[in-house]
Amino acid sequence: MSDGQQSPSSAPPSEPSSVVPTRQLTLSVDGQQHQVEDAGGTLLDVLRDRLGVNSVKDGCSPQGQCGCCTVLVNGQARVACVTPARRANGKEITTVDGLAEDRQERWANAFCATGGSQCGFCTPGIIVRLDALASKGNDPDDLGPVEQALLAHLCRCTGWQTITEAWLVFHSGEAPGNAATTGGRDLLAAARRAEIEGGAAQTVSPEVALGRGGFAADTAPANSLIAVPTDDGSWVVGETLAEARHAAGKVQGRRTTIDPQHPIELPEAGPDGPWVATLRTTWVDPAYLETDASWCEPGGEPASPLANGGAFGGKTESKIGELARNLADEHGRPVLALGSREFTIQQGPKRPPVSGGVRADGSGELRVASTPGIAEAIAAVAPEITVVEVEVPGPPTSADIRAAGWAEAVVLQAGARGTTAPVVAPSGAVAEAKVDANGIHVSVRCGQPLDDVILRSYCVGAAHMAWSWLTSEGLAIDTEGVIHDLTVRSFGILRAVDTPTIHVTIEPDDGEPVNGSDAVFAAVAAAGWLAAGQPQDWPVGSIG
Numbered sequence: 001m002s003d004g005q006q007s008p009s010s011a012p013p014s015e016p017s018s019v020v021p022t023r024q025l026t027l028s029v030d031g032q033q034h035q036v037e038d039a040g041g042t043l044l045d046v047l048r049d050r051l052g053v054n055s056v057k058d059g060c061s062p063q064g065q066c067g068c069c070t071v072l073v074n075g076q077a078r079v080a081c082v083t084p085a086r087r088a089n090g091k092e093i094t095t096v097d098g099l100a101e102d103r104q105e106r107w108a109n110a111f112c113a114t115g116g117s118q119c120g121f122c123t124p125g126i127i128v129r130l131d132a133l134a135s136k137g138n139d140p141d142d143l144g145p146v147e148q149a150l151l152a153h154l155c156r157c158t159g160w161q162t163i164t165e166a167w168l169v170f171h172s173g174e175a176p177g178n179a180a181t182t183g184g185r186d187l188l189a190a191a192r193r194a195e196i197e198g199g200a201a202q203t204v205s206p207e208v209a210l211g212r213g214g215f216a217a218d219t220a221p222a223n224s225l226i227a228v229p230t231d232d233g234s235w236v237v238g239e240t241l242a243e244a245r246h247a248a249g250k251v252q253g254r255r256t257t258i259d260p261q262h263p264i265e266l267p268e269a270g271p272d273g274p275w276v277a278t279l280r281t282t283w284v285d286p287a288y289l290e291t292d293a294s295w296c297e298p299g300g301e302p303a304s305p306l307a308n309g310g311a312f313g314g315k316t317e318s319k320i321g322e323l324a325r326n327l328a329d330e331h332g333r334p335v336l337a338l339g340s341r342e343f344t345i346q347q348g349p350k351r352p353p354v355s356g357g358v359r360a361d362g363s364g365e366l367r368v369a370s371t372p373g374i375a376e377a378i379a380a381v382a383p384e385i386t387v388v389e390v391e392v393p394g395p396p397t398s399a400d401i402r403a404a405g406w407a408e409a410v411v412l413q414a415g416a417r418g419t420t421a422p423v424v425a426p427s428g429a430v431a432e433a434k435v436d437a438n439g440i441h442v443s444v445r446c447g448q449p450l451d452d453v454i455l456r457s458y459c460v461g462a463a464h465m466a467w468s469w470l471t472s473e474g475l476a477i478d479t480e481g482v483i484h485d486l487t488v489r490s491f492g493i494l495r496a497v498d499t500p501t502i503h504v505t506i507e508p509d510d511g512e513p514v515n516g517s518d519a520v521f522a523a524v525a526a527a528g529w530l531a532a533g534q535p536q537d538w539p540v541g542s543i544g
């Protein structure tokens, strides 16, 4: 069999029940009693794979770090991927589907009203935890406990602020129904803006916040074989996820204590004058929460691993659909291919590391890990900068990652000027950012907004992503190119409590709508770097 793939019959052992003790567990899930065999797995395995509760998401199992699988166990928020199923025996499990209908609706409407849910993969777990917090009856205007609650979660899209705003809207009573939620908004126009910003089709509706974004892992036919990756990059197939995982011998990801290195040496300034600003970065993971997944019927078209956006260019080159198609054709059955977090880290493309310097006139040299399309992307924004691609051992890189290469050029040129200036993105959008004691101030002009809520949400998310990149993101990769950070927390995504307040102004514009959040990303990275005093090596650590 090609590519190291094994047939179900070759996945040892074929009967998980033959290798683990069995007993009956009794669980109340969203008010329904269930009896399930204890196969030694987690509560997440039982909920998703045995009972089909797909609102509970798997973003990192068994790492227990992203919060996407959060449920209530007897009213307490728990991450289901590290909760043994036997611990839930006799307990009441509540998922987002089991919240009282009026509360579900209020949460969904509140998240839709603020843009607090973009791809929606992280949102059901967040709603469950926030609902438990809300039930305590604390002062809802005290946002300290909300920010503490969000420490247990990761969201790559929103930058947290619009989630906190959804908490306030939930308590304000302003979002009791669809009219108030949409406030006269055209949600199809909102979806168009989301697609322009995220680069992939995206639904905007209250349903998305409840985990109904149509993710591939949730929509595969019930009779699908499940394929999972092994540590050596091959795939094994099983009748159930438990069987496939057992055959794959899945190991827990790890986080290293090694600091991220800067793999590219600075270029020499040469006879044209000294560098007035220099910069070195390392590999950065796109850190999308929905790991690569796709399913396919024999002879069919594979389901998109980007059912509702959210990867900001990170999945453009994903091969998982092709893999699902090949396996389905080979086995004559539908196959759901599920990439683990460790697989996504090891195989998925990264933001390429750079090293460069600029002179006072804005000319300079940027060395960048060899990446198709990166030189063109940089030249479109900063033609005065010479791009030199260098071979560096490490994971694959992609020019599709948000503003890859050209944002670094914008940062360097801001450093040469010593002041911020409007950033003109390849899309034609213009953004400007300033940083002061009150937070990050962003203005953006990118054609007709189409929907202010969604455009603002994407700009807040882009500002957070830029600040996070500047201050804390980077992967530890050794000189052989081996990745040592294999957990979702090791990416360094900035926490809600550490994120400055982000103020967004949308400039009126009747032009054709174009992507504006990438310009915001570059502008905030530049403004933040200036505010930090232009330290050469990123991530720079906390600012101020």
Ligand code: FES
Residues within 6 Å of the ligand: 057, 058, 059, 060, 061, 063, 064, 065, 066, 067, 068, 069, 070, 079, 080, 081, 082
């Ligand atoms: S899937 Fe459980 S915490 Fe990430």
Ligand code: FES
Residues within 6 Å of the ligand: 116, 117, 118, 119, 120, 121, 122, 123, 154, 155, 156, 157, 158, 289, 310
């Ligand atoms: S909305 Fe949170 S990860 Fe996409």
